[in-house]
Amino acid sequence: MKLSQIKTQILSIILLFLFIYPTLTIEIHAENQVSDTATGLRISPPIFELSLEKGLSNQEIIKLENTGDKTQTYYPIVYSFVPKGEKGAEEFILPEKSDETYSLAKWINISKKGITLEPKGKIAVNFSVSVPENAEAGGYYAGILFSTQPNNLLETSNIQIASQIGPIILGQIAGETTEQGSIIEFSVDKGLYNYPPVNFVTRFRNTGEIHLKPTGKIEIYDIFGRKLDELIVNENLGNVLPQSIRKFDNEWFLNEFIIGKFTANVILEYGKSNNYVTESISFWILPWKEILIGLLLTIVSLTLLIILIKKYNAHIAKKAIEKHIKEENNKNSK
Structure with a gap:
């Protein structure tokens, strides 16, 4: 069996395991809806990106659908959240236990009454975001999660995120803010490869006051300066919250015999001002077995x-x- 086939089988087993095993965090997905088999609930949209103004209120709607085969009652609760790790996961925290610097939870109004849905039943839930006059410009973040447990139980016990589902809210209050980011790492997992694939890691740090969505590409050149290939970085348009780091992985594979020294340049663009940052790295591909x-x-x-x-x-x-x-x-x- 070829090495590539073995790697493919191992990857398939890992993905199957991650699909079956319940997780304690919720990933940000750039999709129109997200579902949870544990609660039988489907939510749309999974992400709100709101432009907010001081002294004004935004009126929004969350669409719920019970995809299960039994009647369920869902209870909403508002959380603050912070990044967990560097892959786009969130850690949800009760507002009173969170740092209020970037918390939007304190300005969200939603009824905490239970919402009962029959199988295949649907409903639109209203909520508002009311920004005070003295709010500072910048980014603010929260999540509205729905659970089959009443709010008073969730607020007084350990939070089990695996049994909750809901949208995250990325808000930005208009005004003078700082958009600033940098690439703190652009690397490969080895300096010398026998043959592709080559695994790239790009880590972007947001040192500004609002969330950023860095996008760009990795360009790969041979020793003669000829461009061989191009990879898309952050193809899923993931956000990087203020004062946090996000890691982006890319794999490069070329279906032809190659040998020698190669250079990769990463170019990322971010923010409304179209700021960009770049980094470069070199690596070797020497198929030593064939050479030997x-x-x-x-x-x-x-x-x-x-x-x-x-x-x-x-x-x-x-x-x-x-x-x-x-x-x-x-x-x-x-």
């Missing part, structure tokens, strides 16, 4: 050639000596 086999074959071929040449020369010399002796014998016989 080639060297061994060359050595064996040269050795055989030398042996054959020596044998040929010895044969020629022997013939010359025999001819000379024969000529001498003929002279002596006369």
Whole structure:
């Protein structure tokens, strides 16, 4: 079995495991809806990106659908959230236990009454975001999660995010804000490869006051400066919250024999001002097994050639000596 086939099977098993095993965090997905089999609830949209103004209120709607086969009652609760890790997951925190610097939860108004839905039942739930006059410009974040447990139980016990589902809200209050980010790492997992794939890691740090959505590409060049390929970074348009880091992974594979030194340049653009940052890295692809086999074959071929040449020369010399002796014998016989 080829190495690529083994890797594919291992990856499939890992993905199947992650699909089956319940998680304690919710990923941000750039889709129109998100579902949870544990609660039987489908939510739309999964992300609100709101432009907010001081002293004004935004009126929004969340669409709920019970995709299960039994009647369920869902209870909404508002959380603050912070990034968990560097892959786009969130950690949800009760507002009173969170840092209010970037918390939107305190300005969200939604009825906490239970919402009962029959199987396949649908409903639109209203909520508002009321921004006070003295609010500072910048980014603010919250999540409205729905659970089959009453709010008073969730607010007084350990939060089990796996049994909750709901949209996250990314809000931005208009005004003078700082958009600033940087690439703190652009690397490959090895400096020397036998052959592709090459795995790139790009880590972007948001040091500003609003969430950013860095997008860009990785350009790959050979030692002669010829562009071989191009990879898209942050193809799913993931957000990077203020004062956080997000990691983006890319894999490069080329279906042809390549060898030598290569250079990769990453270029990311972010913010309304179209700021951009770049980094470069070099790596080698040397298929040493093939090179070693080639060297061994060359050595064996040269050795055989030398042996054959020596044998040929010895044969020629022997013939010359025999001819000379024969000529001498003929002279002596006369």
